[in-house]
Amino acid sequence: MKGRWALLVGILIGVSVLSLGIGAVSLSLPEVWNGVLTGVGLGSAPETATAVIWELRMPRTLAALLVGGGIAAAGVGLRGIYRSPMAEPYLLGISPAAGLGVVIGSLFTPIGVPPVAGAILGAATAVLMALGIHRLTAAVGAGNRLILLGVALGLTFLAWTVTVIFVGDSPRLPTFTYFVFGSFAAVTWSHFLVALPLIAAGAAIIGVRGRALDLMSLGDAPARSLGVEVQRTTTWVLVAAGIAAGASVALAGVIGFVGLIAPHIANRIVGPRHGRSLPVAIAVGGTLLLICDIASRLVANPVEVPVGIVVAAIGGPALVGVLLQSRQA
């Protein structure tokens, strides 16, 4: 276990260093190291390199790790309450709803609702719908029906998002297009620092409810008979997943699949206990998304492909893999 953690953290750090070096201006490993040190007053790197690292790539790298971890944490919570490996914020329509919230909030309100507020309002709408549907269909096999509903709602939200963008006819239209497909290109420190506490809080709530989620894998009634407050746990985890997914969308746009794949990999590494798989899923999700972000900078260099496109290109086949695997099990 310790060895696996060391490997995971090693990969995470290695990918982060790559992320600081790769982009329109390439920096070598010593240049990255020097630039990082200079930013804290210990090195002697040229001003531009230091600025590229500290103003552009550092927040971007940390944001990718944070968002990957945030949607992975939401995925761990959601698959726990819905007892389905396919329950994750994108497929349940939460992320697309958050995206619609951001776009409506900033284009159609006189004051310009901040993205985080819009995203969390949007996510809350989707969560409330999910909660209502969960109550209506709290039966065996409800999980799959819920995901179908989520996919249907998600596509609708996405369609409305694009419609709203076009109707809005904003000069910021290109930015929003990137936003619909997810991107870290415009991330700043202030965006990152707004999302950080929200995502941390969401992940922490899911972690605290980890044992309850373990017991809920027996079914709602057996869990209740063991003293688990199933309804309360469901509500808290949905709220936490909504906050984490909403803040992620506000920071980087709508990104799917990481919430599905990261918990799955974590499950494979440390088993089904939610408390144990949560930190692993966060680390895996962050690393995966950062790898995708690096790829998004390289694929069509010097033009950036939206990271969500890269994620979907990899995530689509991965979803097929998960489906085939769960059929065998």
Place this chain on the structure above:
Amino acid sequence: MLEATGISHRVNGVVTLADTSIEVKAGEFVAIVGPNGAGKTTLMAMLAGELEPSTGTVTLAGKPLKDTTLEERSRLRAYLPPMQTQEIGFTVREVVAMGRHPWRDQDLPDDDLTEAALEAAGVASLAGRKLGSLSTGEAQLVQIARIFSQQAALLLLDEPTGGLDISHQERILRALASRADHHSVVAVLHDINAAASVADRMLIMSGGKAVAFGSPAQVLNEDLLSDVYDHPISVISHPFRDGPLVLVGNQTSDVRPAPRPSPQTPPR
């Protein structure tokens, strides 16, 4: 231990359980039998506190059930709802250890009690396997072990042997019967003879009502059962032990058509 007085259940004007009373003493095995749709599962869910009665009260260990917290209930009674197939990645030991959840803040030897429950249900040899890799019967024995590890004085089991073969049914019933020496057990069972072989008392339900409650010898009578199941049923005395044996059909109903003559081979 457990007492339900005049409980009923009505959803959208449809009565699924009408004015039913039952009391279960400490150390007693009560079997609930009756046709599908008789209200057995509704009754069990109410005894477990999963469902609120429309009228009447349920008292658990001297306290109205609705005044107890989930936590209190979890230490007093264990409840196994009807079997559901699930893909669970947990191992058998992990699942059985979940039964210790109600006692997590007490200083108890949880690991030993988990092992003892695995033994009592006869699944110790499966402890390291994943639940999802077991057969239906094995998986149900594991759920029984989990119910045992909960260390509640009252065990409520809804069709614990549903869909299982004779061997697994017997293993579960024997395990429950030996548990009933120190615990109260209430189980919904479909096999009347199996129920009669383990139960101290049987509750027969029909059309949302309890129609008989007493020892197997008292309640298993031909007219009652034939009426309840809407099919001729005979009761004879059991050849190996004291007590009744229930047979489906009777001398007039159970006449098989004469075997058809085997087709003649045409002469060559």
